[in-house]
Amino acid sequence: MSQKAIVIGAGIAGLAAAVRLVNRGFKVQVFEANAHPGGKLSEIQHKGYRFDAGPSLFTLPEQVEELFRLSGKSPEEHFEYLKLPVACHYFWEDGNQVKAWSDIKRFAEEVETKLGEPAENVRKALKESAFIYDHLSPLFMHRSLHQLNTWINKEALKSYLKMGKLGIFSTMHKANEKRFEQSKMVQLFNRYATYNGSNPYETPATLSIIPHLEFNIGAFFPKNGMHDITLSIYRLALELGVTFTFNAKVEEILVENKKAVGVLVQGERQEADLVVNNMDMVNAYKSILKKQKQPKLLLNQPKSSSALIFYWGIKKNFPELDLHNILFSDNYKEEFEHIFHKKSIYHDPTVYINITSVYKPDDAPEGCMNWFTMINVPNNQGQDWDSMIAEARKNIIAKVNRILKTDIEPLIEVEDVLEPRTIESRTSSANGALYGNSSNNMYAAFLRHANYSSDIKNLYFCGGSVHPGGGIPLCLLSAKIMTEMVE
Template identity: 45%
Template sequence: MGQKTVCVIGAGVGGLAVALRLRARGYRVVVLEQQATAGGKMAQLQLGDYRFDRGPSLLTLPHLLDELFALFGRRRSDYLPIVQLEATARYFFSDGLVLQAWSDPDRFRQEVAAAGLPADRLADYLRQQAFLYTHTADFFLFSSLHRWQSYVGEEGRKSLRALPRLDAWRTMHRRNRSTFGDSALTQLFDRYATYNGSNPYKAPATLNMIAHLEHHTGAWFPKNGMHAVVQALQTLAEEQGVEFQFSTRVTGLRTQRSKVVGVETPAGVVEADWVVSNVDVTAFYRDLLPDKRRYRRLSRRERSSSALIFYWGLRLQSSLDVHNLLFSADYKAEFDHLFKYKTLAEDLSVYIFISKKVVPGAAPEGCENWFVMVNAPEDVGQDWKRLTARVREIVLAKIKAVLAVDVEQVLEEEAVVTPVDIARETGSVNGSLYGHSSNSPLAAFLRPANFSSRYKNLYFSGGSVHPGGGIPLCLASARIVDELLMEKDKDNKKGTP
């Protein structure tokens, strides 16, 4: 196909995956990244002797990474060793119940039964989620929903046949409550809505299939921390000749009729035959290729939640797991505050992620690195200094009450990230972690497409477009872009308009 040039804007995990796939096709690939390092939300933070993963904290569907290395005859394990976690998380409920969510469904069912919860319903529930995933993933996650061809293909027909069981017109919470009643399992499975920044009291029950990924396909963690995913992909890309330009801000795009012909930077214009944007698509139409109509339309859609994160280097050795969640007593109130009032409730669910449990070098001997997060609303001008101070008090009190740990007595290092920081550092509009929320039955179809309808050589990857946020979906978006671009390139060679 000759040495055509693809310019990828943004070196997040979706951008890296696109770069690798297109490099394997024989393109010259240039990646422009405004930060000094790759990763986007999958960045790393060093505080003294403590190292923290700043973004995603769990790896599912690792075969999507395997695919990228296999493109070049490499093994992912040589670049990125990972371990399978026995438990996905340890849950602490407001009534004192502690539940270990084992990755193995049989072991998890035994744990649930021992706690006096409805274990008999759990097996059927997980089988239903497995059905949803196996009958819809190829269509909803790995195909473009914005092309008619996807609906007449085998994947589309398979999903349409499963339509009566997709449960799209009930919310996640209604489905979970109808199965588990008022038991702790309802809150546990409602929690999966937060994996794409949504509200379980509004998001379609189809999203309950996320549970299948952890309890059937497995939960994994890189031996060197989550940022090692980025490092491995970048290393492979550089070995294969992908060109990176870091600390390079894209200021705009040059167009001619129905094509993008160049990407503007302070250092000059990068000419390209194809352009793939891995930045927040709303920000793209606001800043890089200004389009008031598209920007207004995207801005009107409800955005996902954000996060308020405390990074604490602590002089202690806890009995906690890698992933831990201290639930609030009123889960619905939390989500009402997030999406309706754009603030935080007085009783919060607190997520604690400790990579030291897998990565010994992430904290000094006898110490732990706590990534402590609460779900936060998008930034709409709140007083984050005041909110952060209040949330810190709530979180410290909850940890002391539930875990009997006085954080301030063992605190050695601390940093805080608010939605404002997330917006500034990652380009995510209003600090929303996943672009738009999935709080409607048609959310999957309303997510922005992976291609431009106006410019025939412009594509989009990453968490703000189809199929959504999170590592697996960003990798899926890269696969979709790869297939779309190849189809277009073949059409161009045949002279198809």
């Protein structure tokens, strides 16, 4: 008779965990508090516009494809995507613009022509990024940091010998200052700290690993939108026999004799041979694990940044905009000072605009665009968000108007908002932090919860708040690492 596994949460990692466990022979039941799967990777539809609600960048698509191959299915028949010719379009207040072409030679030539940055510096920086990836990804992305065999193998030894070149002892900003001559290029490469909600002036230079994913490997777009990542894995799980129960908030993980034996859902006991928690780790310990020993060191770590997102239906087409667009702040350091130390929003924020209708025209009415307009903001510490959001909206619109030389306000015919309070309430993310604990110190990678409990047998963890971190690829890898630990 098959053993039963219960997965708490149908976020992207929970879905991947369910697929992997059912392939291991488990009977899998997923309980989700919301009415739909996906967690942050969901969608919004309003008056002819469709928006991907959460993560908008897609890298390492092989992590999705692997789930289908593992299940004996052809990925191409279930999930389609394309490689982007332009990873991002960058704008500055002084009129400078740069397209980050996926062709590295073309990108290097572009920044040399437009910004005066020697092309060789770009090529060298991306080689360094690949070097860091080659040495650290086997340790930090594909294995548990909490098991001895991770540290006593040939790959680990190879990394130890290169430790001084891996950026562990410097910050991202300092490393980029050495790599580039032009401040705009430093700013462009500092931006990668935001990919896991960190501060480039504090986070280790090891995070310079991220440009490798975007340039050397590539940025991609699912042909049916980012939400199709959720839907494709969800459909796969259903085909494999995984059972989902929505609108079912887990009240407690049941522990007997230091062993997870099931969960309590809507007052009913649901037994299982193992339990997988895909809920935010901090809120899980505060609620469904509140009777158990608390990992206070991990729970008290500083949290990552959050986001303020305006979903705007724009009744005009802007041909100068791409899928991913960045309108940079003139004072990046001060912007991060506000986010992480003043816990407020800088008056000149960097604005990210994601427009899926560029590649998926039916996401907006004809002649219109669906703008996912986001700025990085502090996590929720009880600030006066209503006034902060109102002020930020004015500043965002003013910045868009200046850089694009337009008047955007009368073009907004649809608007929805997502901010730290609603991020927390909808996704159970502690303080509305998008990536769990921040990575603003050299030990941050070691201050994430393991993919298993050292105190409770048969209790496992996956998702963006535990090892190896946040973002779609790392969430999928967390499910893989976790499943490989299951006895």
